Amino acid sequence: DIQMTQSPSSLSAFVGDRLTITCRASQSISRYLNWYQQKPGEAPKLLIYGASSLQTGVPSRFSGSGSGTDFSLTISSLQPEDFATYYCQQTYGIPLTFGQGTKVEIK
Amino acid sequence: QVQLVESGGGVVQPGGSLRLSCAASGFSFSSYGMHWVRQAPGKGLEWVALIRYDGIDKYYGDSVKGRFSISRDNSKNTVYLQMNTLRAEDTAVYYCAKEPRWQQTVNWFDPWGQGTLVTVSS
Numbered sequence: 444d445i446q447m448t449q450s451p452s453s454l455s456a457f458v459g460d461r462l463t464i465t466c467r468a469s470q471s472i473s474r475y476l477n478w479y480q481q482k483p484g485e486a487p488k489l490l491i492y493g494a495s496s497l498q499t500g501v502p503s504r505f506s507g508s509g510s511g512t513d514f515s516l517t518i519s520s521l522q523p524e525d526f527a528t529y530y531c532q533q534t535y536g537i538p539l540t541f542g543q544g545t546k547v548e549i550k
Numbered sequence: 551q552v553q554l555v556e557s558g559g560g561v562v563q564p565g566g567s568l569r570l571s572c573a574a575s576g577f578s579f580s581s582y583g584m585h586w587v588r589q590a591p592g593k594g595l596e597w598v599a600l601i602r603y604d605g606i607d608k609y610y611g612d613s614v615k616g617r618f619s620i621s622r623d624n625s626k627n628t629v630y631l632q633m634n635t636l637r638a639e640d641t642a643v644y645y646c647a648k649e650p651r652w653q654q655t656v657n658w659f660d661p662w663g664q665g666t667l668v669t670v671s672s
Contacts (some may be wrong), residue, residue: 444612477658486645486662487587487595498660530595534657539597540612544582 445469447544455550460521460527466514466531470540475535478507478516481544482527490529493533521547551662552576555601556647559666562636566670570631572646577617580624583649586631588642598644602628605654613639636670643667 446469456462466476474494479487489498491507494514504519520523526549531542558570572584586598600609601618608620619632629646644666647659 444610470592475657479659483597487659488662489650489658489660492650492658492660518660532595532597532658537599537600537609539657540665541595544594 444461444518444538445472445536445540446542447528447531447533447542449531449545451545453546453548455548456519456521457550458523462518462521462547464531464547465514466509466516466527467510468521468533469502470537471511472533472535474510474531475533476507476509476514477532477534478505479528479530480525485543487530552648554648554661554663556644556663556666559644559668561669561671564637564670566636566647567632567634568636569667570633570644570646570666570668572629572631574627574629574646574648575650578652579627581652584620584622584629584646585647585649586620586629587647587659587662588640588644589638589665592643593642596642596671599631600655600657602655603649610666633668636668638670641668648661 448467474496476492480519481487495507506517528546553575555573562568583602585600589621590596601620619637645662650660
């Protein structure tokens, strides 16, 4: 199985900060990597697919990059509604696997 | 507008069985693959199962293989998850989620339902 490791596991940031979350795969997954946002009590929401394609309706302050084993999700200017937990997910192989999540909290 | 509504969750004893349903609306159900993904309380996301749009191919996560079975009824726009030999570690919110592309399997999830809670406890 492909293991996905996110870092950090949690972080605190101010509104307006630029932040980057990283995701590392245990083997090369090309660009088969997606990002989701989950707010407390809600279902996850797709943000980015194919490593860097922004899902329709997702604000342009979100961006994704990377290929192979190393990927990142960047929020260019953190907004109050962005405080949530973020998950990466690989679609290179079955079983599909997620990172453990990165919780973004208000500083 | 796409809607996915899960039902069937509840409390079940270890070793018991439960069947979850996910009723879909707002899209051509028979042309899209469907997934189940779960989340244990306070934990991360775990993919459970996939059924392709045609119902022919099915795939499972390692922890549920041989115990869970995914199926679909395209006449009822519903996908099911039959869960047998349940264990305490199966306690989770179970979400159904839709494949995003018509008659293709890309293995990402958009959108998700609101989830149904399954608790395995004596």
